[in-house]
Amino acid sequence: MHEIGVLFEVVKTVEKFARENDVKKIETLVLQIGELSSVVPRYMKNLYPAAIEGSILEDSKLEIQVLPANALCKDCNKVFALIKNKGICPKCNSKNYEILGGREFFIKEIVCY
Structure with a gap:
């Protein structure tokens, strides 16, 4: 389970970003995770409270948007939707087929107070 390491890097x-933009508190963090990425959204949700403890993200919410795995038939x-x-x-x-998307992992949005 490498999700905790991924979360620690996201927190960093x-x-x-918060230091560079004089942000004091984060309300919501939005991540986009592709269906084919090696990151499991459920694990990210479960590990989030431990990863943000003592950070600027403490008390923030985590939202995850799953990006579909799309492919192009050669x-x-x-x-078409590859998994479906x-x-x-x-x-x-x-x-x-050729995979067009679904391996992504992005910080999509940081909602500040």
Whole structure:
């Protein structure tokens, strides 16, 4: 479970942002996590309180937006939801695809008081 390490790095990044912008308290942190990323959203939610203890993020809320894994079928050019369709193009039943997104991990928004 590497999510705690990821969260500690996120906290460092947010604290640096806060120092540089004279922010005293964070209300909400919004993360975007791709369906294919190695980060498990449920673990992030569960570990968040421990990771933010004693930081500028203490008492803040964590919001997670899951980004879909989209793929482009190389045979028929249809863009489709990779996970939902179990890696099979719903138009032509091909398994020949290129991943377009879903591996991302972003700090999308930092809501300050």
